[in-house]
Amino acid sequence: MAAYLLRRLMQWIPVLLLSSVIVFAVVRAMPGDPAELIAGPDATRQDVQHIRAAYGLGRPLPVQYAAWLGHMLRGDFGVSYIYHRDNSELIFSRLPFSLLLAATALLAALAVGVPLGLAAGLGQGKAIDWLASLLSSLAVATPNFWFGMLAILLFAVTLGWLPPGGFVSADDSVAGFLRALVLPTLTLGLHGAAVLIRSTRGAVIDTLGEGYIRTARAKGLGRGQIIYWHVLRNSLLPIVTMTGILLGRMLGGAVVIESVFAWPGIGRLLVQSIINRDYGMVQGILIVLVLFFLVLNLAVDLLYGAIDPRIRLARGGA
Numbered sequence: 001m002a003a004y005l006l007r008r009l010m011q012w013i014p015v016l017l018l019s020s021v022i023v024f025a026v027v028r029a030m031p032g033d034p035a036e037l038i039a040g041p042d043a044t045r046q047d048v049q050h051i052r053a054a055y056g057l058g059r060p061l062p063v064q065y066a067a068w069l070g071h072m073l074r075g076d077f078g079v080s081y082i083y084h085r086d087n088s089e090l091i092f093s094r095l096p097f098s099l100l101l102a103a104t105a106l107l108a109a110l111a112v113g114v115p116l117g118l119a120a121g122l123g124q125g126k127a128i129d130w131l132a133s134l135l136s137s138l139a140v141a142t143p144n145f146w147f148g149m150l151a152i153l154l155f156a157v158t159l160g161w162l163p164p165g166g167f168v169s170a171d172d173s174v175a176g177f178l179r180a181l182v183l184p185t186l187t188l189g190l191h192g193a194a195v196l197i198r199s200t201r202g203a204v205i206d207t208l209g210e211g212y213i214r215t216a217r218a219k220g221l222g223r224g225q226i227i228y229w230h231v232l233r234n235s236l237l238p239i240v241t242m243t244g245i246l247l248g249r250m251l252g253g254a255v256v257i258e259s260v261f262a263w264p265g266i267g268r269l270l271v272q273s274i275i276n277r278d279y280g281m282v283q284g285i286l287i288v289l290v291l292f293f294l295v296l297n298l299a300v301d302l303l304y305g306a307i308d309p310r311i312r313l314a315r316g317g318a
Contacts (some may be wrong), residue, residue, distance in 0.1 A: 005298075007256075008298055012294050013289075015294065016246055016287075016290065016291070018094060019066075019287065019290045020063050020069055020072070021065070023287060023290075024064075024065050024068065024283060025179040026065075030274065033052075034057065034276070035048045035049075035051045035052040035055070036048055037081075037082075037277055038055075038081050038082075044289025055081065059289070066285065067074070068280070070288065071286075075088070076088075077091065077284040079110060079234060080278055080280065081277075081281075082273070082276045082278045082281075083276050083278075085282050087281050088284065091266060091281070091284055091285055094265050094266045094268075094269050095265070095266050096253050097167065097263060097265040098251060098265030098266045098279060100181075101184055101185065101250075101265060102188070103191035103247075104181060104189075105184075105185050105188035105250050106243065106247050106250055107189075108185055108186060108189035109189040109190075109193040109195075109246060110298075112189075112193040112196075112197075113192065113195070113196025113197045113200060114137075114194040114196055114239065116132045116135070116193075116197045116200075117132065117198065117199065117203075117204065118200055118227075120133065120197065120200075120204075121200065121201040121202070121204025121205045121208070122204060122208075122227070122231075124201075125262075126204055132143055135202075136193075136194040136195075136206070139193060139194030144190060144191060144253060144256060144257060145257070145260055146224070146256060147187055148183070148187040149260065150242075150259065152165070152183065162179050162180075162182055163176075163179060163183075164183075165260070165261040165263070166180060166263075167262075167263060167264050168180045170296070184258070184261040184263055186274060187260070188250055188253060188257045191249075192246045192249070192250060194248060195242060196235070196239070196242060196243075196246070199242040200235065203237075203239060204231055205233050205237075207231050207234045208231065209306075210234070212230060213226065213230055213231070216230055222246060227234045237304065239304055241300065242297070242306065244291030244296055244300035244301075244303075247296060248292070248293050251289065254267040255267035255268075255270055255271060258271075259271050266285050266288070269285065270282065270285045270286075292293075
């Protein structure tokens with residue numbers, strides 16, 4: 001296990017370095033001059049030049065990259081041009097809100113997608129299969145932001161059942177916290193549920209065609225036993241794979257959803273920072289997201305070994 005973890009962690013080094021180069025290059029390619037935004041509309045050219053020099057924006061790009069990377073390696077994310085606070089403080093204060101939204105959306109997707117996919121796979125060609133496939137296709141074809149705006153119009157504006165956006169602390173009101181979480185959770189989880197329906201259905205159909213299923217039936221095992229002990233357990237790997245991918249997608253997709261629902265996560269912070277050309281903040285958020293995806297992939301790989309001992313043995317006992 002230790003050797004496998006060490007190999008995986010060593011693989012992170014070139015990935016993070018390449019990601020840092022790409023992130024820096026993409027952010028610096030954004031149009032606009034942050035010095036002009038910081039100085040304001042009434043600033044003189046001398047004021048803009050002074051701000052550019054103070055923040056090191058006039059130095060050659062390789063020098064800026066080397067300085068930024070050196071600070072990042074020391075855990076220093078820099079100071080926000082706009083908020084005048086440490087970027088790391090802002091990022092990690094907003095990250096729990098995004099993780100909360102992504103986690104609840106994933107749970108909602110699992111609660112809907114896995115049972116429907118299981119039912120569709122077990123009832124292949126029947127009405128439940130057609131219904132699940134139809135719902136899945138509609139959900140995949142529906143953009144999340146459009147569904148979110150429709151949900152706001154229906155449940156917040158027309159019916160008045162739920163708030164149109166914002167965040168309510170559970171310390172202030174548990175009911176208000178849960179009500180504020182419903183619409184962004186359902187919106188973000190919609191696409192995930194559709195993907196899980198398809199992946200679960202395909203995994204179940206593939207498992208049902210295996211020889212050990214026919215053997216289990218020949219031994220006289222009941223339908224419930226076959227589904228639980230053989231179909232579900234042997235369909236877990238593709239479901240786990242898709243679950244890990246979906247959690248990463250949901251954290252990335254929260255960029256749009258948080259803006260639609262005014263949710264105070266890093267997605268909304270990222271959009272605001274891009275608009276304000278806050279280079280350090282944008283770079284810091286993107287690097288944190290890359291690191292999150294790496295940790296998530298490692299967690300999924302370790303979970304593989306826990307589910308299937310053959311994978312653990314192939315890693316040399318990892």
